[in-house]
Structures are given as C-alpha cells and as structure tokens.
Amino acid sequence: MMRGTILILTVSMLAVGCNYTKETDPPPPVEVPDTFSEGAEVPPPPTHEAEPVRDVRWWRSMGDPTLTALIEEALRRNQSVRAGWARVRQARFIANQVRAARMPQIGLTGDYSIGKNILAFGEVRAQQGVGSLPVSYEVDLFARRAREHQGAKLDAEAARLDQEALAIVISAEVAEAWFDSVNSRIEVAVVTEQLDTDLKFLELVELRYREGLNSAVDVHQQRQRVASQRALLAMSDAQTELTDQRLSVLLGEAPGREFPVDDKTLPDIGPTPEVEVPAKLLEARPDIQAMQKRVEAEDRRLSAAIGARLPQIVLDFTPSYTWLDSEITGTQSGGMQFPATSVHGWTWSAGAHFSVPVFDGLRGWSAIKTQRAVSDQLLEQYAETILTGLLEVESSLVLERQERLRIQYLEDEFRLANITLEATRDRYRAGLSDFLPVLTALATRQISELQLVSSRRQLISYRVQLYRALGGAWPEEFGEPEDD
Secondary structure: OHHHHHHHHHHHHHHHHHOOOOOOOOOOOOOOOOOOOOOOOOOOOOOOOOOOOOEOOHHHHHOOHHHHHHHHHHHHHOHHHHHHHHHHHHHHHHHHHHHHHHOOEEOOEEEEEEEEEEEOOEEEEEEEEEEEOOEEEEEOOOOHHHHHHHHHHHHHHHHHHHHHHHHHHHHHHHHHHHHHHHHHHHHHHHHHHHHHHHHHHHHHHHHHHHOOOOOHHHHHHHHHHHHHHHHHHHHHHHHHHHHHHHHHHHOOOOOOOOOOOOOOOOOOOOOOOOOOOHHHHHHHOHHHHHHHHHHHHHHHHHHHHHHOOOOEEEEEEEEEEEEEEEEEEOOOEOOEOOOOEEEEEEEEEEEEEEEOOOOOOOHHHHHHHHHHHHHHHHHHHHHHHHHHHHHHHHHHHHHHHHHHHHHHHHHHHHHHHHHHHHHHHHHHHOOOOOOHHHHHHHHHHHHHHHHHHHHHHHHHHHHHHHHHHHOOEOOHHHOOOOOO
C-alpha cells in the first residue's frame, strides 16, 4: 500500500514537470507588417545569407566632426552611461551567484573545547578539537538549477542590451543639444538683424514725424516693435546659454564649458535614408532584443518553479579529523591509577538526502502560477515594445516628410513677405499709405523668417529621431570601460 502511494506521488510530480516547453527565441507576439507605410516598396529578400544590421553610428553621416567628437566623449564620460555599465556588471555577478547552486558546496569547519568534570572519585580534564570538510552536491535531476542559471544569464544579456539602448538615447540627446546650441546662435543672428531693420524703420518714422508726414502713433508703434525685438533677443541669448549648459552635463561636466560653435551651421541632412523592412527592426533595436531576452529568462524561471515541485537528491560527504586529550586526577579508585589518554584520527561520513514536497499549503503551486503570470506580463510588454518601435519609425518618417513640405511653404511665405514689405514700404515713402501696412508686413516677414529657422532645425530633429528609432549594431569600440 505504501509503495503504491509513493509511486502515485512520484508520477504526479513528474506530470507537473512535463507540463513545460522550453521557449527559445520567442516569435513576435504581434503581427509585423511587411513594409512601413511611409517607406518604398521593398524587394523580396535575397536567397543568400542576410547582411548584418547597419552600424549605429549615424552621427557620422551629419558631416560634423565636432558632433562626432562630442557624442563619442559622452559615450565614455556620461554618468548615465557609466551607471549603466555598473548595472551590467551587477547582472553578471548575480548570474555567477545563481550558478553557484549548480556546483559542489565545500566548507571548512573547526571546533575546539576544553572542560573539567568533578566526579566522586576525582576530576576529569579533557580537551577536544575537531576539523571537518563538509562537501554537498545537489543532483540537478530536472535541470531546475540549470534553468535558474540560464534565466540569470539571459538577464545579464538583457542588461547589456539595455546599455546599448541607453547609449543610443544619449547619443541622440547630445546631438539634439548640439544642434540646439548651433540653432540658438543662428536665431540670435537673425533676431539681431531684425532688430537692426526695426531700428532703421524707426529712424524713417521719426524723420517723417518731424517733417509732419505722419502721427506720433506710428512712432510709438515702431518703438514698441523695437522693444519687442530686444526682449526676443534677450530670450534668445538666454537660450544659447541654457543649451550649452545642457550639453556640458550630458558630457559629464558641470555647466560652464565652452564649445566651438562659432561659424557653425545646421547640416544638410539630404534625402530620407532607405528604411529596411519592419522585421529588421526587431534585430536592430536593442530594447526589443532586451525584452525578448527577459521573456526567455522568465520562461526559464517558470521551468525552475516547476522543478521545485519535483523530487530532489542532495549528496554529502564529510571527512573529519578528531583530536581528544583526557586526564583523570585526584582520588584513586581501587588502588588503580588512570593514566592520561590521547585519541586522534580521521573519520568520514557520506550519505544522500531525498526529498519531495507533498503538501506545502499550495505555496509551490502558487509560485508556478505566479511565474506564469509574470511571463504573460512580459509577453504583453514585449508586444508593446515592438509596437512602440514600429510607431516611432512610422512617426519619424511622416513628420520628416511633412516638415520638408512645410519648409517649402515657409520659404514661399518668406519670399512673398519680403515682396509685400518692399511694396508697403515704397507706398509709405511715397505718401500713398500710412505706416500700419508697413508695420504689419514687417511683423509678418520677421515671424515667417523665425518660423523658417525653427522648421529647418525641426527637420534635423526628426532625422535624429528616425536614426534613434531604427537602432543598429553597436560598435565594439564603445564597449565597457577598460578599467572595469
């Protein structure tokens, strides 16, 4: 009867262990389109082996050596990047800790004691020393420890991919800060030129006022315009300092560093680069790869949770060395003298420990269900990460296309604003109109010019966002710091 009960329990545990299928390289949990809606038609894939994912160093295509130097400096010195490398090391050391359970556990113990017993016939003094070297090893019958180790290693790989994703983000932030710094100086130059134009118009209005050709209202309106431009210039100067400070912090320094921005212009980014098929995005985006690794890691932990419900065997072997000294002093017994004794020698013991959980208040069953829920959660996050990546690429393509179209319209608007300003100015000088049309045309022209500058800067920002969304193969030269 007892033998049958044990057999039923063992078979039940094995059935629980068989209810698991190892997941490797899980497929995308969402449908990935064949092409991006804003991309060109992609030819069918070649029959030969696919080429590796493109190099992530997109900033070199900008043709700005200063930008390249700043990004590469940030990838070495930025505090977030350096903290990320520390997280990578933590994950690797945690994997080493988990691996320890798969190896024999060897310890060294020692005991020493001294004592005295007072008896009716005398005293017994004794000294004893014991040294042992216990060795234990868990037989990984159902690969529970191996699955735990695999999960920890996958976590370490995910941490490494997280670091690559962080580096891509930092490189994009440095590029944005650098272009903001260049663009802020362009805006300062434009506003300064506009202020000079406003001052010339103010001289013209004041001259005509002194000649009695217009009213004081025109003078006040133009003076108001000059004051407004001076306020805008002060704000532009402040923005220049703020962008330089932000760039300094991204490079791991306190605000105050000066950058070689003089005579710099925004780059000509050229046409939109060719975008690979969306399936390639899954290989190129480190954040998507990291999430995939985490899904696999939780799958291994699910296997380990199932393995914890199965029989376990632990082998142990303990060699020991014992030394004992004893001496009886005092009263003689029956005329006999008890000499001092000394015993020492090697002993050993070996055994095996077998255990299988029978009832634990549903703790093990709940652990399995919890791990399944964690895996389901990560699968949903994996799907969300893929969708977010696809959305970022699509959005960047749409925004860049629309911004190019907007620049064309703004250029037309700026050209027409110049024509309108010249026409109204000529009519004003000829005395055919008052100053209000000139003031309106001047304000329109200046606003259009600043919008054009802002739009050109925004176009570059959308290109940076596109490169960031596409990801890429991270170069080895930006690996872990050598001193680590």
